[in-house]
Amino acid sequence: MADSYDFDVLVIGSGPGGYVAAIRAAQLGLKTACAESRETLGGTCLNVGCIPSKALLHASELYEEAAHGVMAKWGIKASNVELDLDTMLGQKADAVKGLTGGIEFLFKKNKVEWLKGLATFKDAHTVEVAGKSVTAKAIIIATGSSVTPLPGVEVDNDKHQIVDSTGALALPRVPRTMVVIGGGVIGLELGSVWRRLGAQVTVVEYLDEILPGMDEEVRKESRKIFKKQGFEFKLGTKVTGAKAGDGGVTLTLEPAKGGDSETLEAEVVLVSIGRRPNTEGLGLDKAGVELNKRGQIEVDDRFMTKVDGVYAIGDVTPGPMLAHKAEDEGIAVAENIAGETGIVNHAVIPSVVYTMPEIAGVGLTEEQAKADGEIKVGKFPMLGNSRAKTNHEPDGFVKVIADAKTDRVLGVWCINSVAGTMIAEAALAMEFGATSEDIAYTCHAHPTHSEALKESAMAVTGKPIHV
Ligand code: FAD
């Protein structure tokens, strides 16, 4: 195809959206390049996001179990448990190195050319990378997102005092106290890491509840569990300023609705109030691509912008900022460009918070489903699940929300130790248009946590066995 162009497809950004799009395009026989300005491939997710955070979540959980006597419940007594933070951070770095190197290998294997440097549009079919003009018939913008700054609270990761998620993945020692600004996914995951390693963690959240966007019952129950673990919460509170000095950071807080201010001291402050799309310096005006009011690039269902031949996927476009959403869009956009039909069902994108227990959901929340029409809800507590009980994991539940007339599953929410894995079954069921009865009459292996999903589906018609 690439007769008058250098490439059939040029992808800007090598995150889970970009690298997957590039590999799929190459698999489909298109001559493909991917521009990436970072020194390693894989984007936010592999370098400073999903992968390093999960490496630390796993390691810190093992440490907490060993150090705080949790294992003693099983008759395993560990004494003199010591934290070797350097090794813990080292294994995180190894995971990142292995996986980002893996993408480089896949690029070579699939003959995707890596253009090293920052790409800027010159027109809709031309970008400049490292001083060189490159043309492509189709250009996919997959530039991802970066941390939203908080005015008055200046992040300086190198000083290890006021940090963003990247800084919080590399603290050289465990702080005595940590204040997390923003009770969203990053705040709770990275707050969990440092709490498990010994920090006293306080979450300051602007809204009246943590984890916005999730099912209300899940939000409330999660906060109760985190509180039991030792988290402190200041809800309905905004941070208006921060002063970093030798003794730590002094934050000024105010009730979100207005009122008297107070101060809060912390050794380390983590700013995690959301992320915003990366579009600055891309030269989008040269390509004729416009942004919506939220600074995102709007696309049609083929992931094409209003400009013919210019596509966009992942965090830079509307929708949840999740790696698997970006990946699925990467596959679909490449298939569309190759003349196939690439589709992403945005109604069925699971979201998972990788704390312990994990928190996961797919589809509508109970509140959203209720607003749309009549529903039936089935809920099953993990306390009634034999495997969870045996594993000393009494917290959480599974909830299935179904249409009252058709019984079709509209949403599934769960809090338990394997919620992130369990939610895949719910997503598959919803993708196939399953009813709650379909799940209830599917044989689930015993003893597994997944039986709680079956029983919550049984509870939709009021017939679970183990409660
Ligand atoms: P990105 O991964 O952000 O990649 C974009 C790439 O484009 C970057 O490498 C950037 O350097 C490059 N780039 C930008 N502009 C240019 C340019 N002009 N020229 C060349 N290159 C450019 N999501 C999950 O689903 N699960 C998780 O567990 C999870 N954990 C996370 C933990 C943290 C701490 C963070 C910060 C995020 C996490 N996310 C997670 C979100 C996930 O990382 C993003 O949704 C995902 O990376 C988005 O993929 P993307 O391809 O759109 O963009």
Ligand code: NAI
């Ligand atoms: P978030 O949107 O999840 O949470 C931000 C929180 O900060 C919200 O609760 C919001 O109300 C609060 N907030 C906003 N302004 C505030 C202020 N001034 N003061 C106090 N609180 C304030 O964003 P987060 O946690 O930064 O994560 C960014 C993105 O990365 C998310 O969209 C998420 O999807 C993605 N991510 C996904 C993960 C996963 O899938 N497990 C893990 C980590 C990140």
